[in-house]
Amino acid sequence: MAKLLWGMIGGGEGSQIGPAHRLGAGLDGAFDFVAGALDHRPEAGREYGQRLGLAADRAYGDWREMLEGEQGRDDRIDLVTVATPNATHFEITKAYLEAGFHVLCEKPMTMTVEEGEEIVGLARETGRICAVNYGYTGYALVRHMRAMVARGDLGKVRMVVAEFAHGHHADAADADNPRVRWRYDPAQAGVSAQFADCGIHALHMASFVIGQELDRLSADTVSCIESRVLEDDAQVNLRFDGGAAGRLWTSSIALGRQHGLTLQVFGEKGGLRWAQEQPNQLYWMPLGGRLEVMERGGPGLSPEADRASRVTMGHAEGMPLAFANIYADLAEAIRARKEGRDMDPAADLYPRAEDGLRSMAAVFAVAESGQGQGVWMDARPPMFR
Ligand code: NAI
Numbered sequence: 001m002a003k004l005l006w007g008m009i010g011g012g013e014g015s016q017i018g019p020a021h022r023l024g025a026g027l028d029g030a031f032d033f034v035a036g037a038l039d040h041r042p043e044a045g046r047e048y049g050q051r052l053g054l055a056a057d058r059a060y061g062d063w064r065e066m067l068e069g070e071q072g073r074d075d076r077i078d079l080v081t082v083a084t085p086n087a088t089h090f091e092i093t094k095a096y097l098e099a100g101f102h103v104l105c106e107k108p109m110t111m112t113v114e115e116g117e118e119i120v121g122l123a124r125e126t127g128r129i130c131a132v133n134y135g136y137t138g139y140a141l142v143r144h145m146r147a148m149v150a151r152g153d154l155g156k157v158r159m160v161v162a163e164f165a166h167g168h169h170a171d172a173a174d175a176d177n178p179r180v181r182w183r184y185d186p187a188q189a190g191v192s193a194q195f196a197d198c199g200i201h202a203l204h205m206a207s208f209v210i211g212q213e214l215d216r217l218s219a220d221t222v223s224c225i226e227s228r229v230l231e232d233d234a235q236v237n238l239r240f241d242g243g244a245a246g247r248l249w250t251s252s253i254a255l256g257r258q259h260g261l262t263l264q265v266f267g268e269k270g271g272l273r274w275a276q277e278q279p280n281q282l283y284w285m286p287l288g289g290r291l292e293v294m295e296r297g298g299p300g301l302s303p304e305a306d307r308a309s310r311v312t313m314g315h316a317e318g319m320p321l322a323f324a325n326i327y328a329d330l331a332e333a334i335r336a337r338k339e340g341r342d343m344d345p346a347a348d349l350y351p352r353a354e355d356g357l358r359s360m361a362a363v364f365a366v367a368e369s370g371q372g373q374g375v376w377m378d379a380r381p382p383m384f385r
Pocket of ligand 1: 009010011012013014015016017018037038039040041062063083084085086088106107108133134135197
């Protein structure tokens with residue numbers, strides 16, 4: 001099968017998320033990394049791109065130059081990943097969709113709900129894929145949780161409890177460090193800090209697993225470090241459109257927590273518990289039964305989990321392999337389009353622009369509810385009301 005061609009914007013040397021994308025995209029051999037505008041400093045981006053193996057004429061200085069260069073080629077890239085800082089996502093994603101490229105954009109997809117609606121409209125109009133990197137939904141056992149809920153193992157879902165709490169911004173003495181400070185500054189970060197950065201991962205995962213979209217929410221937001229304008233901790237109560245209730249806690253001052261993404265789902269017939277720091281085990285408690293630990297790669301899991309599992313049971317799989325599953329879904333989606341066939345439904349799980357938009361509506365609802373003493377807000381984007 002011919003390889004798909006892949007390009008990347010952002011993710012330069014020393015960036016946090018660039019390496020995980022390169023590992024994820026490269027894992028199955030479906031994508032060849034052939035183009036990049038990797039750094040906000042053109043020379044550094046060109047030089048690093050070539051060090052990673054890009055040809056000199058495809059190691060671009062910036063994303064506009066890359067757009068122009070790739071548009072004119074017969075062997076233009078099939079997919080571009082946008083892994084730059086948040087405020088640039090909208091402009092870059094919009095330009096590449098308009099030029100007919102498929103895009104995988106980092107989260108948050110945009111800075112406003114209006115921009116999110118524009119991206120959804122554009123993806124629909126152009127028929128291009130616009131995926132959003134809620135990459136943790138690529139974990140095999142997260143996909144298994146979703147399959148268990150969908151086939152009715154839990155009965156009706158009553159409650160979902162999601163957390164994404166870490167302690168990496170807990171040092172008050174370091175709050176003025178420019179690398180930290182901008183995240184809590186509305187001029188640079190927008191209306192929300194911790195919820196927009198981490199809370200939306202937990203919220204999206206909750207929605208993905210229970211198969212319900214967020215309807216409304218009530219938020220208690222706190223700046224535990226006084227100099228911060230935006231929240232570093234939030235507790236959000238949720239109501240979903242299928243009747244489930246939810247609780248979501250996100251924090252950046254939770255000392256002792258590392259990555260801290262966890263999900264618990266409680267239904268009429270059983271409960272599930274999963275934590276990203278131990279992603280190869282899923283805890284299942286059926287009503288009236290015994291607690292069971294499911295191992296990734298073990299027998300009797302769902303086709304979705306089997307497809308997302310790469311090495312045999314007992315060997316740890318982690319985050320870059322979860323990202324690889326998003327890339328594998330996208331490779332299948334792009335190939336199916338090229339070959340004029342339906343895509344494998346087990347691969348049709350990658351997060352969409354619609355998910356990115358729903359997150360933005362939730363971000364604004366959290367910010368407003370937080371300022372309004374926890375008043376319940378409609379959390380749906382106007383487009384989906
Ligand atoms: P970072 O600050 O570590 O790296 C950003 C990189 O983008 C740098 O190499 C920088 O030179 C480059 N860059 C900046 N402006 C650019 C431009 N205009 N053109 C080309 N390159 C440019 O940031 P980090 O932490 O890697 O985050 C990037 C994005 O990924 C953010 O939107 C963040 O929210 C998201 N992210 C997502 C994660 C996930 O799990 N899905 C985890 C961490 C970050």
